[in-house]
Amino acid sequence: MNDLFLRTCRGETVERSPVWMMRQAGRYLPEYLKVREKVDFLTLCRTPELVAEVTLQPVDLVGVDAAIVFADILLPLEAMGAELKFVKGDGPCFPQPVRRAEDITRLIVPDVDETLGYVFDALRLVRRELNGRVPLIGFGGTPWTLAAYLVEGGKSKSFAHLLGWSYRDPKGLRQLLDKIADVSITYLQRQIAAGAQAIQVFDTWAGLLDRQRFREVALPSLRRILDSLQNTVPLIYYANGGGHLLAELKELPVNVLSVDWRLPLDEVRQLVGNRLTLQGNLDPTALLSTPADIRQRVARLIEQGRGGGHIINLGHGILPMTPVDNARAFIDAAQELSVTNS
Amino acid sequence: MNDLFLRTCRGETVERSPVWMMRQAGRYLPEYLKVREKVDFLTLCRTPELVAEVTLQPVDLVGVDAAIVFADILLPLEAMGAELKFVKGDGPCFPQPVRRAEDITRLIVPDVDETLGYVFDALRLVRRELNGRVPLIGFGGTPWTLAAYLVEGGKSKSFAHLLGWSYRDPKGLRQLLDKIADVSITYLQRQIAAGAQAIQVFDTWAGLLDRQRFREVALPSLRRILDSLQNTVPLIYYANGGGHLLAELKELPVNVLSVDWRLPLDEVRQLVGNRLTLQGNLDPTALLSTPADIRQRVARLIEQGRGGGHIINLGHGILPMTPVDNARAFIDAAQELSVTNS
Numbered sequence: 243m244n245d246l247f248l249r250t251c252r253g254e255t256v257e258r259s260p261v262w263m264m265r266q267a268g269r270y271l272p273e274y275l276k277v278r279e280k281v282d283f284l285t286l287c288r289t290p291e292l293v294a295e296v297t298l299q300p301v302d303l304v305g306v307d308a309a310i311v312f313a314d315i316l317l318p319l320e321a322m323g324a325e326l327k328f329v330k331g332d333g334p335c336f337p338q339p340v341r342r343a344e345d346i347t348r349l350i351v352p353d354v355d356e357t358l359g360y361v362f363d364a365l366r367l368v369r370r371e372l373n374g375r376v377p378l379i380g381f382g383g384t385p386w387t388l389a390a391y392l393v394e395g396g397k398s399k400s401f402a403h404l405l406g407w408s409y410r411d412p413k414g415l416r417q418l419l420d421k422i423a424d425v426s427i428t429y430l431q432r433q434i435a436a437g438a439q440a441i442q443v444f445d446t447w448a449g450l451l452d453r454q455r456f457r458e459v460a461l462p463s464l465r466r467i468l469d470s471l472q473n474t475v476p477l478i479y480y481a482n483g484g485g486h487l488l489a490e491l492k493e494l495p496v497n498v499l500s501v502d503w504r505l506p507l508d509e510v511r512q513l514v515g516n517r518l519t520l521q522g523n524l525d526p527t528a529l530l531s532t533p534a535d536i537r538q539r540v541a542r543l544i545e546q547g548r549g550g551g552h553i554i555n556l557g558h559g560i561l562p563m564t565p566v567d568n569a570r571a572f573i574d575a576a577q578e579l580s581v582t583n584s
Numbered sequence: 585m586n587d588l589f590l591r592t593c594r595g596e597t598v599e600r601s602p603v604w605m606m607r608q609a610g611r612y613l614p615e616y617l618k619v620r621e622k623v624d625f626l627t628l629c630r631t632p633e634l635v636a637e638v639t640l641q642p643v644d645l646v647g648v649d650a651a652i653v654f655a656d657i658l659l660p661l662e663a664m665g666a667e668l669k670f671v672k673g674d675g676p677c678f679p680q681p682v683r684r685a686e687d688i689t690r691l692i693v694p695d696v697d698e699t700l701g702y703v704f705d706a707l708r709l710v711r712r713e714l715n716g717r718v719p720l721i722g723f724g725g726t727p728w729t730l731a732a733y734l735v736e737g738g739k740s741k742s743f744a745h746l747l748g749w750s751y752r753d754p755k756g757l758r759q760l761l762d763k764i765a766d767v768s769i770t771y772l773q774r775q776i777a778a779g780a781q782a783i784q785v786f787d788t789w790a791g792l793l794d795r796q797r798f799r800e801v802a803l804p805s806l807r808r809i810l811d812s813l814q815n816t817v818p819l820i821y822y823a824n825g826g827g828h829l830l831a832e833l834k835e836l837p838v839n840v841l842s843v844d845w846r847l848p849l850d851e852v853r854q855l856v857g858n859r860l861t862l863q864g865n866l867d868p869t870a871l872l873s874t875p876a877d878i879r880q881r882v883a884r885l886i887e888q889g890r891g892g893g894h895i896i897n898l899g900h901g902i903l904p905m906t907p908v909d910n911a912r913a914f915i916d917a918a919q920e921l922s923v924t925n926s
Contacts, residue, residue, distance in 0.1 A: 402869055486847050531752050
């Protein structure tokens with residue numbers, strides 16, 4: 243039984259740093275693509291047997307130290323009544339975006355077991371099939387990041403609808419974030435009840451905000467979620483492009499702070515202190531290089547991660563065009579080169 | 585004659601801080617849209633009389649303290665032989681992206697006067713029509729940022745082609761950056777000869793790199809450009825998402841560092857020192873709020889900008905959906921509320 247990941251989350255001294263990859267169940271694996279030939283993305287998400295299959299693939303094929311349930315952060319929004327489409331090449335899309343306070347009433351606070359039960363079924367199934375080999379992570383998006391998708395409706399460069407709303411009517415937007423938080427709290431608690439042994443919350447768009455606005459706009463609803471999960475399982479917070487937010491993020495009631503690749507981990511540690519385990523942060527495009535180059539970069543990453551708990555990971559999700567051998571080189575190097583941080 | 589902008593670039597003590605807006609000649613102005621009804625984007629760029637017309641619009645209609653010639657940073661790439669298209673809604677697109685060392689030979693180092701003469705003609709015309717009212721800025725993209733567009737070919741979320749290349753074959757990519765720099769040097773020198781009184785280089789995608797990789801990959805070709813322009817006119821370097829690069833950026837041989845909105849200007853000043861004038865940095869989506877709110881934010885921005893030269897600007901380009909009255913509120917507040925920084 244490999245519980246390195248959980249012990250590192252809790253700040254315990256470990257024999258070596260565990261490693262996994264964000265989006266490790268995904269399109270870079272031919273075995274995943276084979277499953278996707280049969281079903282579309284949302285059908286896959288809603289079929290626990292298939293979710294279990296793709297969730298286990300990186301454990302069996304690449305040898306990661308933790309599994310993360312295959313799902314999409316936007317599923318709770320769909321459960322709230324927002325129509326969600328995945329357009330090939332364009333990603334997720336909400337044909338009827340929520341852009342003002344009046345629109346919020348269109349959203350419901352659903353019975354989570356009824357609408358998202360398939361996620362909990364999948365978690366139970368994965369736990370059974372993992373049979374203790376590695377821990378299982380559940381996850382969700384932060385209200386701010388979920389709202390970013392729901393308000394923009396589709397691809398966005400400037401996030402003008404979201405940010406414009408946040409300036410024009412911060413109270414109205416906070417109502418939306420709070421409604422999303424209401425659903426997220428139950429959603430994540432049920433994930434834990436169904437077997438998730440850690441929870442990661444993804445804040446992909448935190449970096450759009452300066453520190454003061456992060457505190458005023460995004461943080462209150464996020465804190466409600468994190469507070470509701472205290473004393474359950476280890477909590478991980480991930481921000482993309484959040485280097486300028488670290489002074490704020492280090493105060494979050496979580497066990498692990500997961501960071502992107504823009505700041506070296508030793509500088510992050512200096513800014514954050516060592517109360518928190520750090521997770522990250524190899525640039526995912528570095529996996530488009532060669533196994534030898536990847537190994538060197540992992541060695542440097544481990545060096546930079548010393549001085550506190552470190553879960554080796556990428557700084558963002560693994561890219562679909564990543565050669566599987568390079569993903570394996572990353573995992574192998576991490577497991578071979580990391581030694582006790584005690 | 586209002587030369588506040590140039591004096592502030594040079595670090596002189598001024599009566600008040602000057603103000604202009606990135607993309608101030610653009611779609612938020614009905615008068616600009618009227619011009620665009622007659623011609624497409626590239627035709628507009630290539631017609632000096634129309635360029636002069638839209639370049640002067642924000643001077644006449646909004647009252648900015650500097651004009652910036654209307655152009656696109658990608659024009660030099662087109663002059664190098666890369667076919668460039670503007671697809672409505674999708675932005676610029678290179679149907680034949682440059683993705684490996686062999687592709688670079690497809691690019692030529694053109695006679696800049698022949699291929700980009702329309703930009704210099706426009707600068708001469710604008711200078712004449714401005715007749716000294718406000719200074720005129722010329723500009724270009726950095727090799728790294730131009731390459732980002734040329735290598736990806738179109739919209740990109742992960743910049744996997746560019747970044748993958750940078751890891752796999754850094755020498756090859758640097759050849760591309762150097763070839764772009766060769767053309768940029770002449771292009772910017774000719775802009776100065778044609779009347780540009782300051783040069784801003786845009787590094788929209790600098791923030792994709794960590795500090796070490798910025799130094800290794802992006803900086804050498806950028807430095808060649810900046811060095812070639814020493815002792816000519818004031819130089820401004822703009823980075824988006826570059827907060828983590830400031831320790832490097834403060835060493836650039838420029839007069840002005842232009843920053844996005846993610847870090848408050850007083851923190852930037854602390855990290856950068858006061859050799860450089862700072863330019864920025866109101867969040868452009870703040871202009872989607874109300875004039876009263878904008879005025880308050882400008883007051884705070886001016887406060888945060890004290891302690892060194894400050895050119896008031898946005899942290900990124902003004903958005904097409906910005907109400908003109910809000911743009912005016914920004915300019916008016918900046919001009920009314922800023923006082924000597926001596």
